[in-house]
Amino acid sequence: MQNAPGEARPATVAVRYRERLAPSLWLFLAAALGGPMLALVFVPAGSAVALVIGVVATIAIIALMILGSPRVEVDGRLLRAGRAWIDASWLGEPEIRTGEEARQARGPALPARGWHLIRGGIDGVVVVPNIDPADPAPSWTISTRTPDRLAAAIDAARAAATTSA
Known part of the structure; x- marks a missing residue:
């Protein structure tokens, strides 16, 4: 008995167990390298712009990895x-x-x-x-x-x- 993605879930009671299957620490570290690599592309536009883009990209990548993990x-x-x-x-x-x-x-x-x-x-x-x-x-x-x-x-x-x- 499985529900479709848009179908309402049954009412919940007390949670006995909950786990988010987030990636391992090594995957987070590897993904965090995506931001600095993206920042290098924008260095010609200015170091401040590149730094901001790198930080935002790193935070976005890690947040998407966590939020996209199934529970x-x-x-x-x-x-x-x-x-x-x-x-x-x-x-x-x-x-x-x-x-x-x-x-x-x-x-x-x-x-x-x-x-x-x-x-x-x-x-x-x-x-x-x-x-x-x-x-x-x-x-x-x-x-x-x-x-x-x-x-x-x-x-x-x-x-x-x-x-x-």
Whole structure:
């Protein structure tokens, strides 16, 4: 059960887990070099102009990287991964993968029809089976820096979904 980008999301309850899958520090440092490189282009127009353009470009690049990063949330009975969401009553037991298991889950063992929110530079992965027979995605594979916390939040949401059903 996924919502379209323009469709309203269900009302939220207490947030059990929230994470923004922002790029790693090394990517921020690499992106921050874009501003000074752009400033070099504008040096002939004046050093003050070049400095301002370089600073503004660096701030804009980093802000866009942060704002454009998807979020993973578990609130109430919902799991949200990026723009998609699913009711926890349709989720199976979450599986935590780290190290070589996470590499396999992101690569050779990644189901072609599953829902994926994979980000490079983030080692942990949580794989959650989707037990909804009408949903074509058999599982959700989600990158996370804290797979144990995400799995615990999904378990709590599943428990809340079964007690309120």
